[in-house]
Amino acid sequence: MPKAEIYALGSEIVLGQTIDTNSAWISSKLNDLGIETVKHVAIADDIEIIKSVLNNSTSEIIIIGGGLGPTEDDLTREAIAEVTGKTLYKDPKLLEEIENRFRKRGFILTKNNDKQAMIPETANAIHNPNGTAPAFSIKWQDKIIYALPGVPHEMKWLFENVVLPELIQSFSIKTKIEYETLKVLGMGESTVDDKIGDLMVIDNPVVGLLAHPGQVDVRITATGEDNERKTLIEQTKKEILERLKETTIISEELTPIEYLQNLLIKNNKDLIILDEASNGFITSEIGGNTNLNVTGVSGRSSEVEKFQTKTNDTISVSIKSEYLDKNVNNLAKGKTYIQISDGTKEITEYQQFGVRSKIDKQRLLMLVVHLLIKFCV
Numbered sequence: 001m002p003k004a005e006i007y008a009l010g011s012e013i014v015l016g017q018t019i020d021t022n023s024a025w026i027s028s029k030l031n032d033l034g035i036e037t038v039k040h041v042a043i044a045d046d047i048e049i050i051k052s053v054l055n056n057s058t059s060e061i062i063i064i065g066g067g068l069g070p071t072e073d074d075l076t077r078e079a080i081a082e083v084t085g086k087t088l089y090k091d092p093k094l095l096e097e098i099e100n101r102f103r104k105r106g107f108i109l110t111k112n113n114d115k116q117a118m119i120p121e122t123a124n125a126i127h128n129p130n131g132t133a134p135a136f137s138i139k140w141q142d143k144i145i146y147a148l149p150g151v152p153h154e155m156k157w158l159f160e161n162v163v164l165p166e167l168i169q170s171f172s173i174k175t176k177i178e179y180e181t182l183k184v185l186g187m188g189e190s191t192v193d194d195k196i197g198d199l200m201v202i203d204n205p206v207v208g209l210l211a212h213p214g215q216v217d218v219r220i221t222a223t224g225e226d227n228e229r230k231t232l233i234e235q236t237k238k239e240i241l242e243r244l245k246e247t248t249i250i251s252e253e254l255t256p257i258e259y260l261q262n263l264l265i266k267n268n269k270d271l272i273i274l275d276e277a278s279n280g281f282i283t284s285e286i287g288g289n290t291n292l293n294v295t296g297v298s299g300r301s302s303e304v305e306k307f308q309t310k311t312n313d314t315i316s317v318s319i320k321s322e323y324l325d326k327n328v329n330n331l332a333k334g335k336t337y338i339q340i341s342d343g344t345k346e347i348t349e350y351q352q353f354g355v356r357s358k359i360d361k362q363r364l365l366m367l368v369v370h371l372l373i374k375f376c377v
Contacts, residue, residue, distance in 0.1 A: 001034050001035060001036065001173075002035055002059070002060035002061055002167075002171050003036050003037070003038050003059040004027075004030050004035050004036070004037045004038070004061035004062070004063060005037070005038060005057050005058075005059045006023045006026055006027065006037060006063045007039075007041050007042075007043055007053055007062070007063070007064045007065070008022060008041070008042045008043070008065050009042075009043055009045065009050065009065060009067040009076060009150065010042070010044075010045060010066045010067070010150060011044045013042040013066075014042050014043065020040075020042055021152065022065050022150065022155055024040075025156065026063060026065075026159060027040065029160070029164060030167075033164070033167065033177065034173065034176065034223040035167070038059055039059070041053060045067065045074070047082075050064075050075060050076065050079035050080075051079050051082060051083050054079065054080065054083045054145070055083060057143065059143070060142060060144065060171075061143070061144060061146075061167065062143055062145045062146070063148065064076055064146070064147050064148070065148050066149070066150030067079075067147075067150070068116065068134070068135065068147060068148075068149050068150075069116070070110075070113045070114075070115050070116050071112065074115070076147050077115075077118050077119065077120070077147070080120055080123075080138060080145060080147060083140070084138060084145075086120035086121040086122055086123070086138070087120070087121050088118045088119065088120055088121075089118065089119070089120075089121055090117050090118055091118070091119055091125055092117075093125070094116070094117040094119070094125055095114065097127060097134070098113060098117055098132050098134075102132070116132055116134060117134065119134070119136045120138055122138060122139075123136040123137065123138040124136060124137050124138070126146075126158055126162050126163075128154055129157070130154045131149055131151055131154040133149040135148045135158050137163075176223070176224075177221060177222070177223050177229075178221070178222055178223075178229040178230070179219055179220060179222070179233075180219075180220050180251070181217050181218065181219045181220075182217070182219075182220070182240060182249050182250070182251050183217055183249070183250040183251075183255075183256055184217070184218060184248070184249055185215055185247065185249075185250070185256055185366050185367075185373070186247040186248050186367065186370035186371075186374070187216065187244065188216070189209055189211040192209060192216050192218065192244065195244060196218070196239075196240055196243055196244070199236060204222060204232060205220050205221055205223075205232045205233060205236050206220075206221045206222075207219070207220055207240075208221070212362075213359045213360075213363040213366065214362055214363040214364070214365065214366025214370075215256065215366050218240060220236050220237060222236075237251065247370070248369075248370045248373050248374060256366060256369045256373075257285060257286060257365075257369060260369050260372055260373055260376075261286070261289040261291075261292050264292055264372075264376065265289070265292055267376055268313065269314065269315050269376065270292075270294070270314040270315070271286065271292070271293070271295070271314070271315050271372075272294075272295045272296075272297065272314060272315070272316045273297065273316075273319070274297050274316065274317065274318040274319065275297065276318075276319060276321065277319045277321035277336065277355045277364060278321075278355055278361045278365070280296055281365065282296075282317075282319065282361075282364065282365055282368055283295075283296025284296070285365055286365075286368070286369070286372075313342075314342065315340060315341070315372070316340070316341050316342070317338065317339070317372070318337075318338070319336070319338050319368065320336070320337045320338075321334065321335070321337070321354055321355040321364070322334065322335055322336075322354065334352070334353050334354015334356075335351070335352060335353075335354065336350070336351045336353055336354065336355060336364060337349070337350055338350075338367065338368060340371055340372065345375075347371060347375055349367070349371055351367065
């Protein structure tokens with residue numbers, strides 16, 4: 001399967017004045033075809049830099065976005081022409097399209113707009129019905145280069161209607177891509193990596209980790225024919241579930257909170273949360289389901305003891321957090337205690353972190369969700 005490199009051209013992107021959303025969008029579309037994007041690079045409006053990245057490219061597909069306008073700093077055409085050893089020429093059909101577009105808008109075509117009709121010899125012009133900047137593609141060595149406009153709606157139309165069909169045909173792409181995400185709670189990224197790291201060096205399926213506060217996503221991505229993809233994912237998923245079986249893993253298309261809510265409703269359980277740590281954040285997040293009865297109580301433990309339950313129809317959660325050094329915002333300087341009980345059984349948890357920031361609260365929320373799921377199953 002071919003690999004791709006994406007270059008977003010524009011000094012405004014490099015300087016942080018404009019955010020490059022095009023590259024992420026293109027990557028997701030290529031990923032759907034099973035084409036791996038190995039680079040996203042923002043480069044300035046400098047012809048030598050553009051030439052350098054092209055000369056050092058190693059992928060079969062090179063996509064450059066931007067630099068196709070009429071001004072002096074729009075240099076994509078010139079750079080590609082020099083690298084490929086081709087001469088720029090003015091394509092009469094492209095020039096006519098640009099003239100007609102200007103005429104329909106009531107504008108007069110200026111001399112510098114002629115530049116937008118220039119493409120390298122042997123390049124294939126890609127007509128742009130949504131703007132004045134035509135695109136083009138050109139084969140060079142064992143690569144194909146696509147020069148696309150930087151305006152998002154123009155680029156997206158051209159990519160979906162021209163570039164993707166061409167790539168499918170040029171590289172005889174018949175396989176499809178499929179993925180599944182396992183949401184892991186109660187286990188840190190380094191521990192997950194230690195347990196399944198050997199699976200992450202396999203080419204197909206590809207296993208990757210994405211860490212969030214209190215949660216690690218394990219994404220399994222497979223390419224191949226329909227049955228092959230499903231088999232690869234199921235085999236790898238089974239292996240991961242076995243290796244991480246001592247913690248909480250959610251494989252359904254639900255968030256961890258939705259999974260917990262459904263579990264509590266299924267088991268006919270009410271919830272009382274005695275929260276000394278998050279100022280009601282835990283209750284508001286878990287209690288966002290009208291079919292679930294969740295009561296939140298904030299305050300010190302001496303003030304909330306009367307809410308403790310002795311019936312196993314209700315689960316009580318007590319949360320307490322403290323910082324050993326209130327002048328230091330450091331996880332290692334805090335402690336968090338969680339107790340869960342329904343009158344017949346009880347679990348307790350101690351963690352070496354305090355709760356101050358939004359990230360702390362999110363980490364605590366996922367820990368409580370993990371413990372409640374563990375308590376209910």
